[in-house]
Amino acid sequence: MLDYNLLEKYGREIAILFVEDDENLSKEMALLLKDIFYKVDIAYDGEEAFFKYMSSTNNYDLIITDIQMPNMDGIELIKNIYRINPEQKVVVLSAHSETHYLMELVNVGVFQFVLKPIDYDNFLEVIFNVSRNIYNKRVYKNEKNSVFIKLSDELSWNKQEKQLILNQKVLKLTKKEFLFLDLLMKTPQKIYTNKQITNYLYDEESELDILISNLKNLISRLRKKVPMLDIQNNYGVGYSIRIY
Template structure:
């Protein structure tokens, strides 16, 4: 698989903001970026770029995955824009497009934490390597954030709502899955029998609350999960034992 196809595979779910004042370059690049990324937004200068960056977060509640910016632009240059963006989101991945005469600015950008530079004239081949590297890093980070590591070689996959032990999925009933998901996602909350009932049987309004059925569910699931993972808080209900989390 060549690197361009690799990039298509890695970047298809990502969103980028491209800031460039040269109209021809901006529109030509947009056509290529749209074959690679989920969403491509354009800006003609740093001021507009910052506005779009903030608007994207307001609408989506997350930031662009990648920002690509030129240095020399009207109203607000790429260095000022990068500074503003990194103040808002210090983890933002930025690729800076620079001309040869911009080299005096690169140290300032490096000191800001930027380490991806592409020299003009801009060719897509020059962008493939840094885009592929950043896309892989982002995807690996997202994949890791979707997993909760537990003691005794257990892993909870938040996206799939699945319990894994040593690479193999543990068979859970739908009720067990709902309960485990509830407890793991809320490690600081104690849930009463009624809370658990309302979560599991939310679509069955005619089903009466049975304390015995909740106790039976807890007993069954305890045989499939790490030792002492579910704590019984006398008179209150159940909560997850935070000691089972490897990364907490």
């Protein structure tokens, strides 16, 4: 079942250009899309759409376009846009009678289609999946470019300095606490196995059970020291850290 709360979350920063020569359908879809996305622009043919695309100060995250339109059809519009931005997300509206165009569109690089007449449940499902992809890529890019990994409202990890920051103050960590966090922060939310962690932390050639017991004590002390640090025990497999 479609999660409308998540769709609303994804749509808050997504700009859409909707291209359709049927004026009634355009108005109807504009009302639907404006309830979800922060910016929705309408164009009635490919030529107008391409002009808006080139004139936009902020790039459109998603283009939704019909195929058969006057002045410039949807295929030419997509080809022109891909020459400028090969990564542009596009959803194509296609009537059953236009299926012969689909292979050409796939060859161009389009993989998302919605058949007309539009089934709104199916349409929203496609839009949800595309929006999630756009949102996740944006979050990943922001996290990758940021020096800080946010762990709570007050807590963050400085990737460059490898420091745990609480309310803008550096927390003092023991050597083992530092090594443990340093490992988990290499790929936040990845589950590191008990063996991976103990190999990283301890040089001793002790039994794995003893090392895991030491690890559990270390994590217990760290949780008491920094309660808002969300260290997750993943069903006895290992540990991960939850980011905000």
